[in-house]
Amino acid sequence: MVSSDPPPLTVVQPGGGQVGELGSIGVQFKLWGHDTGGALAIVEHPFPVGALVPPHLHTREDEYSIVTEGEIGFRSGDREVVLGPGGYITKPRGELHAMWNAGVTPARMIEIISPAGFEHFFREVAEAIAAGPVAEGAGADLTERYGLQFGDPDWLPGVIERYGLTVER
Numbered sequence: 001m002v003s004s005d006p007p008p009l010t011v012v013q014p015g016g017g018q019v020g021e022l023g024s025i026g027v028q029f030k031l032w033g034h035d036t037g038g039a040l041a042i043v044e045h046p047f048p049v050g051a052l053v054p055p056h057l058h059t060r061e062d063e064y065s066i067v068t069e070g071e072i073g074f075r076s077g078d079r080e081v082v083l084g085p086g087g088y089i090t091k092p093r094g095e096l097h098a099m100w101n102a103g104v105t106p107a108r109m110i111e112i113i114s115p116a117g118f119e120h121f122f123r124e125v126a127e128a129i130a131a132g133p134v135a136e137g138a139g140a141d142l143t144e145r146y147g148l149q150f151g152d153p154d155w156l157p158g159v160i161e162r163y164g165l166t167v168e169r
Contacts, residue, residue, distance in 0.1 A: 010035040017044075020126025024051040024168050027126055033116025041119035046108050047072060047101040050166040055098040055156060059147035061118050063091040063111055065099070070107025073100045073163060075155065096151045100165050121146040 010031060018029045022045075031042040047070065055075070065074070067083045074081055074089050076097035083089060091097045101107045113119060124142055143150070160167060 005037065008035070018123075020122070021129050022122060022125050023129065024048075024166065025053060027122045029119060029123070030110075032119055036116060038116050040112055040114040041116040043111050043113070043119055043122060044068075044108060045111055046106060047099075048106055049101055049104060050164060052100040052160065052165040052167060053098055054167075055096050055151045055153050057096045057149050057151065058091075058093045058118065059149065060093065060115075062093050062114050064114070065089050065091065065112075066110040068108045068110060070101060070105050071103035072107050072109055073102035073159070074098070075159060080155075080159075096153060098156070098159070100159065100163055102163055118146060121148065 012030050016030075020027050020029075025048070026046040028044040028046070030044060031040070033039075033041050035041075065072075065088065067085055067087045069085060071082050071084050072087075074083065074091070074097065076089070076091050077095050081087075081089065082102040099109075121142065128142075142148075159165065
């Protein structure tokens with residue numbers, strides 16, 4: 001929910017922000033919903049070589065990504081593109097999408113989430129991974145609470161093969 005009060009001044013120094021691991025990629029929190037009156041949240045994701053974020057869709061928010069280092073591949077719906085530093089892409093809610101490191105060096109992107117709220121999914125996943133083995137079924141509850149749905153599209157094996165990606169099970 002977007003607040004009518006102006007958000008407080010928030011300053012995040014370069015390299016600043018809480019960090020965590022999400023499995024195949026990392027997360028660095030830059031702006032939370034409470035920093036923006038609920039309008040948006042911003043995180044950065046480092047992508048190691050071979051990293052794949054599996055196909056999924058959001059039911060509550062849109063995402064806007066900006067590649068800052070390396071090359072990141074994106075598939076959203078039936079469109080696929082590889083972007084280098086300075087490339088932007090929109091990933092609308094309700095559309096199945098995936099992302100991966102498409103190059104031979106580590107990559108990084110900024111993710112703008114609108115409206116805010118989904119950054120807490122990343123926080124909960126990072127906390128669960130840091131705590132150790134997760135109880136079976138805990139992930140399903142988390143994805144349901146945040147309106148996240150995963151898919152297994154027919155194009156995924158081709159992407160994995162073309163880019164030599166690592167698939168975590």
